[in-house]
Amino acid sequence: MITSDHNPQLKDVRRLHRREARRAAGRFVAEGEDLLDAADAAGWEPALRLRAGVDVTAEALAKVSSLGSGTRALAVYEQRWSAPVGPLCVAVWGVRDPGNVGTVLRGALAFGVASVALGPGCADPYGPKAVRASMGAIFAVPVARVESVAELPGERVALVAREGEPLTGPVPGEATLVVGAERAGLPDDVVGACDRVAHIPIGSESLNAAMAATVAMYELTRIARP
Amino acid sequence: MITSDHNPQLKDVRRLHRREARRAAGRFVAEGEDLLDAADAAGWEPALRLRAGVDVTAEALAKVSSLGSGTRALAVYEQRWSAPVGPLCVAVWGVRDPGNVGTVLRGALAFGVASVALGPGCADPYGPKAVRASMGAIFAVPVARVESVAELPGERVALVAREGEPLTGPVPGEATLVVGAERAGLPDDVVGACDRVAHIPIGSESLNAAMAATVAMYELTRIARP
Numbered sequence: 228m229i230t231s232d233h234n235p236q237l238k239d240v241r242r243l244h245r246r247e248a249r250r251a252a253g254r255f256v257a258e259g260e261d262l263l264d265a266a267d268a269a270g271w272e273p274a275l276r277l278r279a280g281v282d283v284t285a286e287a288l289a290k291v292s293s294l295g296s297g298t299r300a301l302a303v304y305e306q307r308w309s310a311p312v313g314p315l316c317v318a319v320w321g322v323r324d325p326g327n328v329g330t331v332l333r334g335a336l337a338f339g340v341a342s343v344a345l346g347p348g349c350a351d352p353y354g355p356k357a358v359r360a361s362m363g364a365i366f367a368v369p370v371a372r373v374e375s376v377a378e379l380p381g382e383r384v385a386l387v388a389r390e391g392e393p394l395t396g397p398v399p400g401e402a403t404l405v406v407g408a409e410r411a412g413l414p415d416d417v418v419g420a421c422d423r424v425a426h427i428p429i430g431s432e433s434l435n436a437a438m439a440a441t442v443a444m445y446e447l448t449r450i451a452r453p
Numbered sequence: 454m455i456t457s458d459h460n461p462q463l464k465d466v467r468r469l470h471r472r473e474a475r476r477a478a479g480r481f482v483a484e485g486e487d488l489l490d491a492a493d494a495a496g497w498e499p500a501l502r503l504r505a506g507v508d509v510t511a512e513a514l515a516k517v518s519s520l521g522s523g524t525r526a527l528a529v530y531e532q533r534w535s536a537p538v539g540p541l542c543v544a545v546w547g548v549r550d551p552g553n554v555g556t557v558l559r560g561a562l563a564f565g566v567a568s569v570a571l572g573p574g575c576a577d578p579y580g581p582k583a584v585r586a587s588m589g590a591i592f593a594v595p596v597a598r599v600e601s602v603a604e605l606p607g608e609r610v611a612l613v614a615r616e617g618e619p620l621t622g623p624v625p626g627e628a629t630l631v632v633g634a635e636r637a638g639l640p641d642d643v644v645g646a647c648d649r650v651a652h653i654p655i656g657s658e659s660l661n662a663a664m665a666a667t668v669a670m671y672e673l674t675r676i677a678r679p
Contacts, residue, residue: 334664337655362659427671429563433588438560438667441660445653445668 229283232290236275237283240291240303246351253306255353257365258298265363266304273302293355306353309369311344313380313401315447318373320417321348321408322436328352329360330437331406336364338444344371344379344403346417376420379403383421385413386443388433391424396449404443409435455509458516462501463509466517466529472577479532481579483591484524491589492530499528519581532579535595537570539606539627541673544599546643547574547634548662554578555586556663557632562590564670570597570605570629572643602646605629609647611639612669614659617650622675630669635661 229237242248243256254274257266266273278300279285289297311318317340322328328350335343343352350357352370376383381401386394405421407413418424427434427442434442455463468474469482480500483492492499504526505511515523537544543566548554554576561569569578576583578596587594602609607627612620631647633639644650653660653668660668 330661330664334660337660337664339655362661429565434560434563434667435556435588438556438563438664441664441667442671445671 228281229277229287232287234283234287236277237287237291240275240277240301243303244293244355246354249306249351249353254303255306255358256293256301256303256355257358258292258294258301258355259359260300262358262363263300263302266302266366269363269366271304271366273304275303277301307370309342309371311371311373311379311403312342312369313403315340315398315401316342316344316380316403317440317444318344318346318379318403318405319349319407319436319440320346320405320413321411322406323348323350323408324436325350325354325356326360327435327437329357329362329365331440332357332361332364332368332370334437334441334444335368338448340368340444340448342369342371344373346373348408376405376417379405382423385418385421385424386439387413387418387424387426389426391426393428394425394443394446396447398447402447404440404447406436406440406443409433454507455503455513458513460509460513462503463513463517466501466503466527469529470519470581472580475532475577475579480529481532481584482519482527482529482581483584484518484520484527484581485585486526488584488589489526489528492528492592495589495592497530497592499530501529503527533596535568535597537597537599537605537629538568538595539629541566541624541627542568542570542606542629543666543670544570544572544605544629544631545575545633545662545666546572546631546639547637548632549574549576549634550662551576551580551582552586553661553663555583555588555591557666558583558587558590558594558596560663560667560670561594564674566594566670566674568595568597570599572599574634602631602643605631608649611644611647611650612665613639613644613650613652615652617652619654620651620669620672622673624673628673630666630673632662632666632669635659
């Protein structure tokens with residue numbers, strides 16, 4: 228059993244809290260039994276699995292946890308990057324908040340969206356906050372990195388507050404819903420590269436990126452649902 | 454200009470970060486120009502307003518801020534409690550996360566919900582995190598405290614994952630949507646006291662309370678929107 232927090236495996240885990248280290252290693256950490264169960268259920272094999280009191284002392288494990296309260300179990304996995312695929316893809320642009328990125332993943336899983344594409348300026352979906360906010364959806368929904376609208380499948384629908392037509396589902400063929408960050412919205416060139424613009428029909432108020440994406444996914448998958 | 458963080462007004466502000474102190478004083482704090490603008494726009498008169506460099510030094514103000522990054526302006530307001538009113542009320546039960554309570558308020562404003570009722574076990578909507586997550590909706594949406602379903606207006610619809618009928622809007626008359634916390638869901642006696650049970654038609658996955666409430670509000674206000 229690992230007892231020292233100078234253990235090399237624990238040092239590797241701690242290093243993965245930083246984005247650059249995750250990118251370099253191509254790995255990430257998930258903490259807590261629920262997330263580890265979600266990974267197991269989705270058939271992800273951990274590169275390393277540490278349980279408090281079994282593989283490592285609770286004290287040493289707590290020191291590498293990203294959670295204030297510590298954790299009973301964590302595991303390291305290889306990152307997986309997919310192509311942005313349809314029939315329905317959701318793409319987000321400039322969503323810097325990892326909680327929002329995780330929530331979009333969670334919504335994508337709930338509404339049966341085929342993939343989530345992350346454009347420039349998004350939080351790392353494999354960071355600890357995004358993984359946690361995804362509630363395990365990170366293991367079930369294909370995640371892509373994209374640089375331009377041209378990479379996105381099907382008809383590209385830019386979601387812009389109070390512009391274009393009211394969003395109504397379902398989409399008949401292949402489509403990508405493109406969502407921007409809360410304040411900045413979508414860059415003009417991104418909107419310009421999309422096939423059409425739509426909005427969620429509400430008053431003058433705004434929704435954050437995760438809420439807007441959730442409602443839009445709900446609307447676009449309307450008929451497809453049982 | 455206030456320069457010392459021992460100033461009694463600043464001490465009062467700091468005290469209001471604690472729930473018991475807010476309850477005792479019947480007041481709360483909002484931080485940041487955006488929230489203060491939202492309060493002004495909604496006609497709320499602050500009991501106290503502090504601007505860095507005008508009423509107080511930036512250093513002294515930073516010390517009473519609940520934000521890690523400090524703040525340029527904050528204000529203290531009297532809490533307002535409303536009755537739970539329709540035509541559409543959203544009630545939440547046991548939602549302990551202040552961010553989720555604030556997000557429900559924000560969704561309520563976006564979708565034109567008449568009031569938000571907070572049942573037992575909910576986070577204080579006037580706490581700093583809830584106020585911030587509401588993005589100013591706390592100043593625009595009437596908020597009620599309730600102890601039982603009997604206090605809620607109109608037909609009471611309990612939102613329960615995978616139970617009852619798929620939720621479809623709009624609701625014809627007066628109604629209350631009742632939403633529980635993410636893991637615990639609604640207590641059995643609350644569901645039993647409601648008039649009917651409905652679910653958001655998704656697969657086996659779950660949405661958190663704020664997402665579920667957002668989608669449900671969207672669905673229930675479907676036709677009412679322009």
